[in-house]
Amino acid sequence: MKNYFAYIRVSTVKQGEGVSLEAQKEAITAFAARHNLTITNWFEEKETAAKQGRPIFNQMIKALRKREADGLIVHKLDRLTRNLTEYARIGELIDEGMIVHTAIDSLDVQSRGGRLTAEIQAVIAADYVRNLREETIKGLNGRLKQGFYPFRAPIGYIDNGKGQYKTFDPVRAPLVRHAFELYASGNFSLRVLLAEMQRLGLQSRNGKTLTLTGLDTMLANPFYCGVIHIKRTGKTFQGGHEKLISPALFKRVQEIKSNRCRPKVTKHNHLYRGLFRCAFCNGAMVPELQRGHCYYRCRTPQCLTKCVREDGLSGALFKCLQPFELSDEQIRRAGEIVGKWAASEPDQDGQKASQLELVKLVERKDRLTDALLDRLIEKPEYERRMRRLALEEAQLRDSMANKVTPAKKAERFRRMCERLKSLQTSRELANRMEERQLLEIATANRLIEGQKVMLEPRKWVLETHRAVGVLCGAPASDTERTLSKLFEIADKEGSGLLEASN
Template sequence: MPNYFLYARKSTDVEDKQILSIESQLAELRELAKRENLNIVTEFIEKRSAKIPGRPIFNEMMKKIQAGEAQGIVCWKIDRLSRNPVDSGKIQWLLQQGIIQHIQTHSQSHYPNDNVLMMSVELGMANEYVRQLSENTARGLKHKAREGYFPGLAPLGYINNPQTKKISIHHKNAKTIKKLFEIYATGNSTIEKLTEVLEKNGIKTKKNCRVNISRITFILGNPIYYGHFRYAKEIYEGKHEPIITKELFDRVNTILRRRGRKPDQKSDPRPLCELMSCGSCGMGITGEKKKKKLANGTIRHYVYYHCTKKSKTQKCFELGIREEELDNQLSSLLTQYTMPTEWAEMLGEKLDLEEKQSVTSVQKEIQELKNELEDISQNLSRLTDVYVAQDIERADYLERRRSLMSNKKSLEEKIMQITKTPTMWIEPTREWIKDSQILDEISKTADLPSKKLSLQKIFGSNLILKGREASGNPFSHYAELRSARENLGKKDATLIVVRVGGIEPPSQPWEGRILPLDHTRI
């Protein structure tokens, strides 16, 4: 009497949505075997899809059949055994060779001498069903993405809404995500510290472990948090509620790119690290602790700052500099951008006046931004036409689309900010005046982190160290302030700031400078 293996399979995929549960299959097949007097020696239960080869339980069963432990298979339907041509061919071959002598399903039997056409058609239909289902699913998800709805599992800070089939804000986690971006944007935190922030707010992995560094890095680089999302390597405009602004996202990612590989927290003193780059090779400047034993046995500790020398294309010969000497140079730089008190007072009065007059002047600027936005939309449309016509490689298309989408989002955000607050540049300008006034005071302290923060506001990432000398190109408003001090001196307080460049909406030719009071607008 031949032996039989009972095989029951059901996956969590859509393809098996209508199939009986494992328990139901087992009950039906046991009853079938009893009714047909089939000797079941082993039951095999598998909870994986059959659309790709490599199912471990199925392969184990096939090996046992080839070893002669059983001569037949009992299953609910033939598509339980296979939905791919590789496994289908194996089953048909073993059946034709008589190694499998009988396959019994709930509705029919298959024997070696049967016409193989019917089984081929049945297995082929199972495979084609999976292919069509995969294509239809992919097409549906891509259409959902084009409509602006994220077609996947909601990232941290969002939840999948089962009613709307869209993602919604998870208010508690969203606040934590926003906090991560804001902390890292200061430039005074590390990825490791952000993992602690998540842990303190009760956010851990499914295994109740701390979220790892790579996951934090992925979160900080995910455009879904400012309103766009990636799907199938393309960037789409989302209709979900953003958690952060595009401007905050860009600031964070600028810091991520500048830092690159994370330095060793245990050996790196870090007070002035990630502030400058090497003026010769462009690599970062890092700090390193050194110690020296004097003749009398005393050990002195020093901190040297030097190029990381990580360039793969250029050999760097720049030497290091003692922290004390670098501190003196940076303090001297800060004093050059200090705003005299009398200037600050007069500028404050001028800002009050400008605030009253500027509401109508932004309309032209908004229209210019809208024109730029229209140009980007047209470029996106033309880019798609070129890609459809196969005149451009997919990789090039994706990169250009990503860049255009990023610029589009930045412009939309800027227009929205200007529309809501026509005088939004006023407060940042007042903050700039306030910061500029205390630079001289900060330069006289030993507070290196405060000096670093002030220098980043002045130079951004444009501060270099070359020939053991620190120098850099400041932002335009700080450059104008320094120029005014050099050319006019402290005795001349008749100055006015007209919209600090880089903070406010796009300016007129006369804007973004420190100007004499008798300057006439053109």
């Protein structure tokens, strides 16, 4: 009596929980009994045969090459393999004299006709897989173009089944948003941020501890700002799911990630680290903790600037901004004028301009595709530019969805005035992070010359202070010109200002 191996397979674990494996086993057992064959070993696998590298299959082939059995029995040939590479390995064993039986159709692969039939079946099986793959990809692309993400939801979102958009995970979504905001502040390295998010309880999708690689992948995923990027194909789509963060915040995070060599945090997390430079050599003023006080030193040898204490920098900040404080009466009068302007101002030009920008963006994408087809650019460069354009489109659509109306511009102006209302009070009440943000948003050209601290107020500070003065005593013609200039500045610097002030 000859000894045989038996191989049974299903494509998924779910199929294996049904009757498929048992049915195959029964058919093979009956075939062996009818032909007086002994089955010495069963090889059971729950893997697709479309791809190479099945571990159980490879283990069986290795044993057959060692002649541990006289032959092999399978339910049908497509249970054994669905790709031509692995069928070729079976063909080599057949050429060496190994016997292969199929329990259902009793195919005789030792005969010329049976071998030809088996090879035709192998080609048909491979073509079936290829066609199935193409149809699957076509279906996935169709869903992606509709804004659906037909894959597992990233951290912070939950799956809702087929034909449904991903929605926020009520537990993880706030933590993911917080992670982006912390990293965008520039005060956290990836490792420090990882420790902070682990402390706050952010876990992976499987409920396990978040890893450094997982955090890095999360921060690089544009899905959170409404853009779907398929890494394997390089294609980018506009998602229909709700954005967790703004495209501007995602862009800021990518800019920081691309400059990882710069340290984001120090051992003591000094307040003004990275914000001041030496006026003589333009070198960075490096913080040091000495005898309970923080000093900022220029490390350039023989430089005239030596060191300045941190509390001296805080005093210079107040001295720089104090002249631009606004009174309650000034803010009230200016607010009334701007409110009247907002109520009477038509809001059509901005929407038309956004629509025109969107059309131009689509035209740029079309020209980029034409350039790829004409082989003017390589595919990696094409994919990189398309990702950038997709992000720009997401920002533009986000801007259109949250259109800056005259009323919103007036609100932005009010917040800018509130910031200037009492800078001294803001500085005294602010925590360390808020004081650093105040220095960043309100000052520029921060230099230290010897013992002298030099700061310049930013343009929005100067223009807001000037505009309030004009609005409180100017004729109507000057008022309109003043507002136009002020809101131009608000559009450029106001977004970051509002984020810091909220």
